[in-house]
Amino acid sequence: MTRRPALLPMVALSGLYFVNTFLSAALAPRYAEIVSSLGLSADGLGLVLLGQAIGLTAIILTAAPRLADRYGARAVARLGALSFCILTPLIGLAGSWTMLFAAFLATGAVNSFLDLGMARSATDVEKKTGRTLITFLDIPAALGSLLGAGAGAATAGRTGIAQYAIAVGVAGCFIVLAVWRFLPAPEPRSADLPERSQKIPVVALCLLAAAGLGMQLAVLDWASLLYRELGAAPTMYGIGNFAFVAGATAILIVCGPLADRFGPTVVLRVTATMGILGMAAATLSSSIVVVTVGLALAGAGLQPAHPLALSAAGRGSVKNQARVIGASYIGMALMRPAVGGLAAVTSVQVALGLVTILLGVVVLVLAPKARKEPAPVAEPSVIGQR
Numbered sequence: 001m002t003r004r005p006a007l008l009p010m011v012a013l014s015g016l017y018f019v020n021t022f023l024s025a026a027l028a029p030r031y032a033e034i035v036s037s038l039g040l041s042a043d044g045l046g047l048v049l050l051g052q053a054i055g056l057t058a059i060i061l062t063a064a065p066r067l068a069d070r071y072g073a074r075a076v077a078r079l080g081a082l083s084f085c086i087l088t089p090l091i092g093l094a095g096s097w098t099m100l101f102a103a104f105l106a107t108g109a110v111n112s113f114l115d116l117g118m119a120r121s122a123t124d125v126e127k128k129t130g131r132t133l134i135t136f137l138d139i140p141a142a143l144g145s146l147l148g149a150g151a152g153a154a155t156a157g158r159t160g161i162a163q164y165a166i167a168v169g170v171a172g173c174f175i176v177l178a179v180w181r182f183l184p185a186p187e188p189r190s191a192d193l194p195e196r197s198q199k200i201p202v203v204a205l206c207l208l209a210a211a212g213l214g215m216q217l218a219v220l221d222w223a224s225l226l227y228r229e230l231g232a233a234p235t236m237y238g239i240g241n242f243a244f245v246a247g248a249t250a251i252l253i254v255c256g257p258l259a260d261r262f263g264p265t266v267v268l269r270v271t272a273t274m275g276i277l278g279m280a281a282a283t284l285s286s287s288i289v290v291v292t293v294g295l296a297l298a299g300a301g302l303q304p305a306h307p308l309a310l311s312a313a314g315r316g317s318v319k320n321q322a323r324v325i326g327a328s329y330i331g332m333a334l335m336r337p338a339v340g341g342l343a344a345v346t347s348v349q350v351a352l353g354l355v356t357i358l359l360g361v362v363v364l365v366l367a368p369k370a371r372k373e374p375a376p377v378a379e380p381s382v383i384g385q386r
Helices: 005-036 042-060 063-071 075-087 087-092 097-129 134-155 160-182 202-229 241-260 265-283 288-302 307-315 318-345 347-370
Strands: none
Touching: 005 042, 005 075, 005 087, 005 097, 005 134, 005 160, 005 307, 042 097, 042 318, 063 075, 063 097, 063 241, 063 318, 075 087, 075 097, 075 160, 087 097, 087 160, 097 134, 097 307, 097 318, 134 160, 134 241, 134 307, 202 288, 202 307, 202 318, 202 347, 241 265, 241 288, 241 307, 265 288, 265 307, 265 347, 288 347, 307 318, 318 347
């Protein structure tokens, strides 16, 4: 597949990446209404959201790789995308805590099909073109998050949550159906290729993906509280998130071509160093300007680890790629309480800095594991024959 024939599959995958984040982000600003209407406490909402994490992790480690291995990544991506659009309105329609928990559990489960199908399809295109393309797909994902959050905030108090959730699901279905036929066909399966012949450093890539996604979400979750702690005006609380996303988006534009030219290891070492320095500046300074610049550098430095880990995982089996995605879910789940717990005994600024710098060091150490090809494995028939 050359660059030109790869254009339509990449546009189609961009549509799925957009829908994936748009649906999640579009409902998040309306959670307060759901809590009020059902009479839930903050702890109740936390348990409900845990249901989504359970669905994500359980399915990505069991059913999702089996279906992807049997029917191909495109089929699994289609199943996950359409199911996610159809089930998302159940969150707004839930009439009790139990129904809401079931809705989040179900959406988490089908979202794991979508995540694996998208990642596997992207690495299929990478194999055919010989180029690192998965990093570009985080750009429509970021756009989906921004537009989804904007839609949720703009409709709060103006449109009923049930009607809004249905509208969001229908909008997602239109996008999914528009790109349906252009999704990349899966690569032909090798005849009974044993998993040991597709060996990748799966444990290292799991840690790399978990650290990458964990760092990103830790900053996005806690940046506004950091600015409040520094005494910034309320109108400036969001500037840190904006700076971080701007830096992350800028690096995504060039990350793939740089990885193709210099190798993922070099890119990860340079960007991880940049991210560590940026977070150090954001941690040690009391200046709003310095903190903002530091978060912009951190966005550029912390963003590449997760997609490059998924790209490297795609050189192995579907099961191993699913394990790496599952590990990133765990990293995402752990970072929020980790920063919160440290902030309770120190400060948000120190806690966020310590966690992200530590994870940046993990990325720096594991950068060599994100190589382009699996490690060669000797065939049993030739072991010891020299």
